[in-house]
Each structure stands twice: as C-alpha cells, then as structure tokens.
Amino acid sequence: MAAGWRGQRPSFICVLGHTDVCLVPGISSAGVSEELRPLTPAADAEVVVLGRPLCLSDLPSNPTGAPGPSGIARAALRMAGIEARFVGAGLRVWPGVACEEVPVDASLFERGVALGREIEAPYVVLAESVPGGTTTALALLLALGYAADGRVSGSMPGNAHSLKTQVAHERLRDAGLRVGEGRTDPLGAARLVGDPMQPLVAGIACGAAAAGCDVLLAGGSQMVAVAALLVWIAGVASLQHVAIGTTRWVVDDPSADVSGLTTEVSPDLPLLAVNLDFSCSRHAALQSYEAYLVKEGVGAGGACIAALLATGQTLQALQAEIDQTYDSLLGRLTAQ
C-alpha cells in the first residue's frame, strides 16, 4: 500500500480532542502543567500552521523541557507542501487558526464518515492531539478485550503505567464495563471510556477507505486503539486500506509494546515507523527524544513518512528541516 504513496501528496487531518483525563496530575506530559494541558491541542494546531503558539507563550512542552512534537509535524508538512486541516471535538480551548468544530455526541462516527468521504487525495494522514490520550486509548483497548495494561506508550519516561492503568480501569468501572465487555457496543465503549478523537477518526478512516482513499493512522497507541475500534465496528476487512504510521521511538519504546498490540489488533495491519534520530540534533532539548520522551503526537511520525514518500528527500534533509523549525520554536522559548 505505502509503496503506491511514493510521489503522492496526501491530505492531512489532525483531530484535536479533550477529556478530563488530562487533568489527572502526572497522567501526561503534554503541556508543562495540569493547568496548561487543556491548551495543548489548540497550541499544537497554531504551531503547525503559524510556527508559533497563540494561546500559549511557549511551544507546548514536556515538564522535563523536551519540546512537543508539533514542530516535527510542521517541518515535515512544509517540506512536502501538505496543508494541515484541523477538526476539534470537545476542546476547552480552541485554536486561533481554522478548526472545524464537531459536537461531542453519538454522531461522531457518522460525522467522521462524512469527513472521510470528502477527501480527494490518494491517501490521508489522520493525526491527533489529545492530552491524556494514551490513557483513553488504554481504556478503550481494555474495553475491547485487549490486554493492554503496561503496553501503551506515552510522553513520559516509563509511561506512567500504574497511574494509567488505575485511571483506565476506573473509567471502565464507572461505565459499568468489564474488560472485553465493550465489544458488544464498540462505539458506545469509546464514548464511555475513550475520547472523542477515537470514533471521529474511525469514521474518517471508514469513509475515506470506502471512497478508495488509503489511510495512514498517524500515531502510536492512540491509533492502535482507533484501529481496534474499526475492527470491532466493521471487521478486519475495514483495515484493508489502513496502516499505522509513527516514529521509531514509539516502536522501540522499551516500556511499551505498540507493535505487539498492533499485531493483536490485526496481524496484517502495517505498522510503519520513521527512523528519526535526534541524537545529533543541534537542540539538546530534542535529543531527549532519544531517551524516549515525548516520542510522537500531532501526527509527527506519519507526517514525516508522508513527507519522505512525497518528496523523495533523505531522512537527513528532513531532520535538518526539523532542526531549523525548532530554531525559531525553541529560540522563542529561550528568548523569554
């Protein structure tokens, strides 16, 4: 499938979402603090489009100082001349750039199908920015019967597994669901224990694939959860034109098992990873990606895969673009 994407320019849609899971202290490192975390999706969109956040003074960053991945997505999309489109569901803070609002109700999947059908491109890259989203991914995977505890990735060192497990199982308990019981109503389970990005992206993927448009789910654990949702809504056949695209850090993450989970969702689901290496980045902050911080988000991995396929450029050229993008993003940060 991906071989056919060479020289093609895909559509890129990033779904911005919010659940109150991101307010749990320590659950995520998207955003310097719990207070600022609900601003992350809006700031991510602003960084991708404008090269700087409007709603925050700084790039959304890890409390450890590792910068957020929106600059990677920006660099990759600009290199390939791909425009980013944003769709928001349930946001606390809306971006200062164009973003379609989708209401958070039982029509998320349906609206996704409609969005997906409109796409006029050989393939579409579907990205997300949902703070706390690996926890809602874990909750959905559990509801769908996957033994995902301790196996989802995340932005923090060690991935905060015990906290995520606690929060995810609490969500299942509150919904009156035991592990696997979400299989009888997968979209209902996503609504109860997951996040609005999941049914929306599942719908877009369905609609796009039905219209003959291939789909690259750009993300790690969160997109594995979306793929699992698709399987339980419409069967494995619905993944026929779908792949997951992420970064090497997600796939190699020693404290996660995204590739194992992907195989459990479907042994035929391609998991692509861009081989980014920031160990020689001129930004010390970006080098922390090599310590498995941040790793992914805003479709960074998928955007890089798309950019490399579209332009035929080398990984080195892409990494130079990324370094340059972070010059201004981090310059701005240090200038304050």
Added chain:
Amino acid sequence: MAAGWRGQRPSFICVLGHTDVCLVPGISSAGVSEELRPLTPAADAEVVVLGRPLCLSDLPSNPTGAPGPSGIARAALRMAGIEARFVGAGLRVWPGVACEEVPVDASLFERGVALGREIEAPYVVLAESVPGGTTTALALLLALGYAADGRVSGSMPGNAHSLKTQVAHERLRDAGLRVGEGRTDPLGAARLVGDPMQPLVAGIACGAAAAGCDVLLAGGSQMVAVAALLVWIAGVASLQHVAIGTTRWVVDDPSADVSGLTTEVSPDLPLLAVNLDFSCSRHAALQSYEAYLVKEGVGAGGACIAALLATGQTLQALQAEIDQTYDSLLGRLTAQ
C-alpha cells in the same frame, strides 16, 4: 456463503420504522388506507408472533384485498423454530408484543452496530416493516447516486413509479441534496431523505459481520438501499458477509429492476430469491401475489430462504404451511 447456512438456525431481527412518507395518498398499499398505514408495522409484528393483529381487527392488507406478507414470515419462522425479535424506530403505533425501542437520532447506526455485535448465531436475517419504505429506499438510492427512478419494487400494481419519483426527488430537494450528493455523508443522507430502518439495519449488518456472523438482508429494494448505504459508509468490503434474500416476485417484477440495482451496488452481492408460487394457493387472495401485488415485506422472502435451509423441507411443504397460516389469518378477515 448461503451454502454454509444449510441446517443452521439464524437469528431473525425485524426493524419496524415509520416516516410520514407513508401518509402520502397512493404511495403504498401496506394497510388498507392512509389512516391505517401507520399501524402496519405494529400489526405485522403482532401477526408474526401471535398469528393475529392486536392493534387492527384485520391482517394488514392491500386495498385490493391481497393479504400482507406477515403471515408468510410467520409460517416460515414457525416451520424452522426461529424466534422473531423486533426493534422499532420512530413508530407512531407500537406493537402489543415485545419490541425494543431505538430513538431516532444520529446514533441509529451506532446502536445498530451494538445490536449486531450481540448476535450469537451463524447468520442473521434482517427484515423490515416500513410503510412507504420503497419510496425512502428510492430517495436514499438517488442521494447515493444510483439511477433508481422507475426501478424500485413496491406493493402495488405498477409500483406507483411516478408518485414515488416525485416524492423522493422532493425529499432530496427539501434536504438540499442533488442526486449523488449524499455520497459525501451517507448516514446524513439516510437521516434526511431515507428512513430510520436504513442506518439501523446497516449498523446491525456491520456489527454482525464484524463479529463473524453472516447477514441476509431480507427484502427487495429497501435492502438494496441498505446495501448501498453500507458501501458508501464502509466500502464494498463491508458486503463480504452479506447477501440479499427476497421473493421471486420482487426479482421477476416486470415493473422494477431490483436485480440490476443490486448489481450496481456491488456485482459480487448475492441476490437470493425464494421460488414461492401461489398460483395454486387455496386462498384466492394469496394468488394475487402472482399478479405482483404485495410481493415482499416483514422479511418474508428471507424467512422462507432461512426456513428451507434450516429444515431441508421442500418448497411444497413450506407453501402448505403458508396456506395453513393464512387459513386463520384470512378466516378471521372473512368472519367479520
């Protein structure tokens, strides 16, 4: 696929639905008059379960006297020991037998998926009773870009094509949709110009097929519209475990083209037809089926196919059961 159904007992779910299209004079002959037409789905369910209607004094019948098809479904299901389950959406009148109520909103597809996932049977027969439903089928087919004018079947002689075409195109106009424009939002199109049975049955089919359960869409034009909806939601691959099952009268109807429409929806979609022949029925009223009146409804054709496959009985035996069932149904009618 159907070969594997031999000796198997399927689930049978009949979706009862209502739209105000059935109030248009002359649009349907399900029910003796416009006033009684909204009672037809409830009476159909009562006939299938109890062998007599509760909400009407008589079997829902064609104004010409041709009796409704609920007795065929009842006879077939009883012969095979298959229980009927009813789900209602938007009914004006609810049956006096067990019937789950599903609200008519954007969650119809989602609820269908949940219903479909629960099915524990080798396959499921999905039936409908929606008065005026071939007109809403036509409207949905048009919205999805199929040239269906003059090609849907119906319960009346000649199928009232010009009236159906007028009403269906009016629905598209009122929804601001031109022919084919529903493709960008198939579920939205069903909501705007179709009927609640369509997204609900599409969801059940999706969920059932995803759970490894084959699907027999039991009906003519209305189920072709559901199959088309599935294609535009989730691609042709979503029909992999789906077939349409109807009666010979629908397939042979000289004033319709259900088999051509089926091929246009997908050349690989099996269209099965039970070879019922009422020309020697002891009920003159049933003989009018041979003049292409009524023809189908309440999953009559699919129920017969399922009964023949499950029991290995002959068509003659099934027709004898049908005759016997109508003894009491029509006896009741003439006794008054």
